[in-house]
Amino acid sequence: MIFKTGEKYNLTFVVSEAVQQSFVQTFGDKNPLHTDEVFARTKGFKGKVMHGNILNGFLSYFIGEGLPVKNVIIHSQEIQFKNPVYVEDELDFTATVSDVFESVKSVEFKFVFTNTALKTVAKGKIQIGLLA
Amino acid sequence: MIFKTGEKYNLTFVVSEAVQQSFVQTFGDKNPLHTDEVFARTKGFKGKVMHGNILNGFLSYFIGEGLPVKNVIIHSQEIQFKNPVYVEDELDFTATVSDVFESVKSVEFKFVFTNTALKTVAKGKIQIGLLA
Numbered sequence: 309m310i311f312k313t314g315e316k317y318n319l320t321f322v323v324s325e326a327v328q329q330s331f332v333q334t335f336g337d338k339n340p341l342h343t344d345e346v347f348a349r350t351k352g353f354k355g356k357v358m359h360g361n362i363l364n365g366f367l368s369y370f371i372g373e374g375l376p377v378k379n380v381i382i383h384s385q386e387i388q389f390k391n392p393v394y395v396e397d398e399l400d401f402t403a404t405v406s407d408v409f410e411s412v413k414s415v416e417f418k419f420v421f422t423n424t425a426l427k428t429v430a431k432g433k434i435q436i437g438l439l440a
Numbered sequence: 441m442i443f444k445t446g447e448k449y450n451l452t453f454v455v456s457e458a459v460q461q462s463f464v465q466t467f468g469d470k471n472p473l474h475t476d477e478v479f480a481r482t483k484g485f486k487g488k489v490m491h492g493n494i495l496n497g498f499l500s501y502f503i504g505e506g507l508p509v510k511n512v513i514i515h516s517q518e519i520q521f522k523n524p525v526y527v528e529d530e531l532d533f534t535a536t537v538s539d540v541f542e543s544v545k546s547v548e549f550k551f552v553f554t555n556t557a558l559k560t561v562a563k564g565k566i567q568i569g570l571l572a
């Protein structure tokens with residue numbers, strides 16, 4: 309097994325204006341919390357809150373492109389959103405191999421997204437399979 | 441509380457070539473399982489397997505645009521991928537209000553994505569908060 313429990317992977321992602329616009333164009337979610345500065349402020353936020361599922365797109369990149377092997381497929385994932393992400397926020401992403409299931413060729417990672425103020429903005433787990 | 445346990449929401453999503461290309465451009469995940477027909481076939485699939493996180497983009501649309509209120513934010517979500525989704529697959533999406541937490545203004549939905557062959561391709565849970 310190429311993956312060992314405790315191994316860490318680290319990446320940096322930026323939720324740029326371009327990434328958010330592209331996400332909105334792809335999926336059509338123009339909810340005012342994400343697109344209307346004034347609405348977001350009346351709800352107690354510093355500005356437009358970025359779509360949480362942009363982070364799930366980054367997870368796709370991590371699994372598909374950030375691992376040492378390409379023969380991978382996602383079986384399941386879960387994410388908790390802990391603090392808001394704002395436009396142009398730079399996020400540190402760390403994933404740790406939390407479990408390895410040799411017999412079924414499956415690997416579990418725990419991950420955390422942290423902003424530059426060192427606040428956890430999201431955390432969760434993702435389980436992948438290694439394709440024969 | 442506007443949401444009642446047992447209420448159902450239904451939408452249809454198509455994982456079109458355009459949606460997938462746009463997802464790849466946004467997040468950069470060009471893993472061969474998703475982009476290389478021959479690679480995907482050697483791994484036992486009928487063709488290129490669509491990124492699972494495209495379905496999470498559809499979930500974003502459902503929460504942000506498909507509910508009767510706009511003052512919503514996602515707290516957490518989880519998804520299990522049960523069967524492959526191929527390009528141009530039309531997916532039936534059904535979400536059911538599975539729990540309502542009046543005191544903390546939070547609502548949980550269980551959801552299922554089903555393809556036209558009536559196979560469950562993904563299922564999971566999503567918890568949202570209602571913003572004051």
